Amino acid sequence: MKQEKWLSPFTKGNKRRFSLIIVLSILTLMSAAMLTFTSGFLISKSALRPENVLMVYVPIVGVRTFGISRAVLHYVERLISHDTILRILSKMRVRLYQILEPQALFIRSRYRLGDMLGLLAEDIEQLQNVYLRTIFPSIAVLLMYGIVIGTLGLFDFTFSLLMAFYIFILVIIIPFLSYLITKRKHIQLKKERSGLYQKLTDSILGIGDWMISGRANDFVLDYEKDEKKVAHIHQTLHRFVRWRGFFSQLVIGLVVISLIYWSAQLYTEQRISVTLIAAIILVAFPIMESFLAVSNAIEKIPQYQDSLSRLRMVSLKEPSLHTGLLIENTVQNALISVENVSFRYDEGDDYAVNDISIEIPQGRRIAIIGKSGSGKSTLLKLLHGALIPTSGAVTINGASAAAYGHQISKMISVLNQNPHLFDTTLENNIRLGNEKASDEELNKAIKLSQLEPLIAALPQGYQTPMHEMGQRFSGGERQRIALSRILLQNTPIVLLDEPNAGLDPRTEKELLSTIFSSLQGKTIIWITHHLVGVEDMDEILFMENGKILMKGTHEELMEKSLRYQKLYQLDFPKSLVKI
Numbered sequence: 047m048k049q050e051k052w053l054s055p056f057t058k059g060n061k062r063r064f065s066l067i068i069v070l071s072i073l074t075l076m077s078a079a080m081l082t083f084t085s086g087f088l089i090s091k092s093a094l095r096p097e098n099v100l101m102v103y104v105p106i107v108g109v110r111t112f113g114i115s116r117a118v119l120h121y122v123e124r125l126i127s128h129d130t131i132l133r134i135l136s137k138m139r140v141r142l143y144q145i146l147e148p149q150a151l152f153i154r155s156r157y158r159l160g161d162m163l164g165l166l167a168e169d170i171e172q173l174q175n176v177y178l179r180t181i182f183p184s185i186a187v188l189l190m191y192g193i194v195i196g197t198l199g200l201f202d203f204t205f206s207l208l209m210a211f212y213i214f215i216l217v218i219i220i221p222f223l224s225y226l227i228t229k230r231k232h233i234q235l236k237k238e239r240s241g242l243y244q245k246l247t248d249s250i251l252g253i254g255d256w257m258i259s260g261r262a263n264d265f266v267l268d269y270e271k272d273e274k275k276v277a278h279i280h281q282t283l284h285r286f287v288r289w290r291g292f293f294s295q296l297v298i299g300l301v302v303i304s305l306i307y308w309s310a311q312l313y314t315e316q317r318i319s320v321t322l323i324a325a326i327i328l329v330a331f332p333i334m335e336s337f338l339a340v341s342n343a344i345e346k347i348p349q350y351q352d353s354l355s356r357l358r359m360v361s362l363k364e365p366s367l368h369t370g371l372l373i374e375n376t377v378q379n380a381l382i383s384v385e386n387v388s389f390r391y392d393e394g395d396d397y398a399v400n401d402i403s404i405e406i407p408q409g410r411r412i413a414i415i416g417k418s419g420s421g422k423s424t425l426l427k428l429l430h431g432a433l434i435p436t437s438g439a440v441t442i443n444g445a446s447a448a449a450y451g452h453q454i455s456k457m458i459s460v461l462n463q464n465p466h467l468f469d470t471t472l473e474n475n476i477r478l479g480n481e482k483a484s485d486e487e488l489n490k491a492i493k494l495s496q497l498e499p500l501i502a503a504l505p506q507g508y509q510t511p512m513h514e515m516g517q518r519f520s521g522g523e524r525q526r527i528a529l530s531r532i533l534l535q536n537t538p539i540v541l542l543d544e545p546n547a548g549l550d551p552r553t554e555k556e557l558l559s560t561i562f563s564s565l566q567g568k569t570i571i572w573i574t575h576h577l578v579g580v581e582d583m584d585e586i587l588f589m590e591n592g593k594i595l596m597k598g599t600h601e602e603l604m605e606k607s608l609r610y611q612k613l614y615q616l617d618f619p620k621s622l623v624k625i
Contacts, residue, residue: 387438465528479534
């Protein structure tokens with residue numbers, strides 16, 4: 047699969063802006079150089095006690111002009127560069143969302159929470175620094191390098207070669223060595239920091255268990271130990287930066303000494319005025335300072351490479367292949383066809399789904415049962431288009447399920463074990479299914495999901511805050527709210543991923559009754575471990591080792607399969623089962 051590109055598309059689309067930014071950067075550097083040049087000349091000229099102030103009037107005007115122009119140019123350059131990069135950054139975030147959104151249903155099974163936090167909070171942010179702290183300064187400095195050496199060459203070709211050597215050390219050799227030395231440390235730092243993200247998010251989610259076990263102090267000590275590793279890497283990098291700065295300043299010292307000797311020689315040869323000696327020496331400082339920035343810019347490349355590799359890995363996992371499919375209106379009918387489908391997660395692994403063929407017409411109700419690891423969830427992901435079959439085809443109305451991309455939400459809705467409820471009002475949480483739904487449609491969805499008594503009892507009705515994760519509501523109530531979303535979404539296919547798990551028997555039975563009655567006419571594909579409610583299904587598929595071992599209605603399986611009878615008896619020990 048072709049690698050997702052995260053830099054080149056934005057670079058190509060902003061060439062004019064980038065060119066303007068680089069030109070403004072060079073003009074800013076030249077203004078700073080001319081400011082020190084004219085200041086040195088003015089000081090020298092004034093020290094000779096000119097007979098008339100008009101003799102220093104031009105350099106005075108020059109100092110004011112270059113001082114103001116430097117500040118203005120620097121401000122305009124920053125304004126345009128930050129505006130451009132923030133625009134790019136927003137597009138990058140949209141792109142990342144478009145990659146992650148189709149995988150949202152299975153995000154936890156694909157990524158660790160710490161990795162996701164690092165991806166969203168750090169990796170995208172790193173990419174803005176590629177431009178602001180590396181690309182723009184480096185290009186501007188290299189161009190300035192050419193301008194400086196070219197200007198010196200007009201006066202003294204031999205001396206310009208000496209300066210080219212010194213500056214070559216500053217802008218090429220030291221940055222290259224800095225890159226080689228810090229690369230491993232930066233990668234290690236990124237890895238350790240991601241580990242901290244992972245440990246922190248994992249422990250926060252399980253903080254209750256840490257407290258109950260009486261080992262909260264153990265977690266704190268362990269976390270502090272890992273933090274010290276990160277701090278040690280930081281200290282090592284800081285020590286190197288200090289030593290690099292020391293050697294860079296030595297080179298600048300050689301440049302200044304060489305300029306003093308050269309300018310003095312020019313004065314001796316009467317090629318320049320004595321007032322230009324200080325000007326020539328002072329002009330070196332702002333220019334050399336800009337050259338020092340290259341080392342800082344180059345040493346960050348390993349961080350950018352690591353962030354890019356992580357973003358590209360996420361992109362490579364993107365299941366949706368854009369093929370131009372577009373669903374403009376609500377779909378009422380959907381035919382699902384699974385033809386000789388096999389899937390395995392990695393080359394050499396056993397097949398999670400092995401040569402399965404089924405056809406599900408609109409309105410059919412299918413229950414998929416089997417022990418953990420039998421392939422039920424993988425089959426659900428294939429149906430949803432979140433995975434692409436290793437072989438065979440999964441199609442919806444003749445088109446590949448994976449090809450629908452984000453448009454799949456107009457075909458399929460999902461009710462899983464733990465639907466996320468946002469920290470906003472009850473109405474906003476339900477309208478997530480369809481923000482444009484009318485009040486009449488909203489009320490109908492609430493009525494079908496049997497939420498009316500609950501809403502009537504709430505202090506603020508529809509506008510009652512849900513609180514974080516919907517904590518003020520019970521498990522059954524949260525599932526009914528999620529069911530209202532699905533009814534408002536109004537897709538022809540509904541995937542049920544054990545929405546009844548963890549509920550007490552009475553709540554479970556009532557919820558399933560509500561789900562099945564409210565989803566009349568829709569295709570239902572239900573993964574379940576409990577056999578409560580399977581009597582209402584048109585067909586039951588029993589999976590094991592990635593294959594469908596038996597299928598049929600509840601009555602047919604009860605009559606023909608001893609294994610199914612025993613499974614059913616485990617859920618209903620008091621039922622009369624014919625053996």
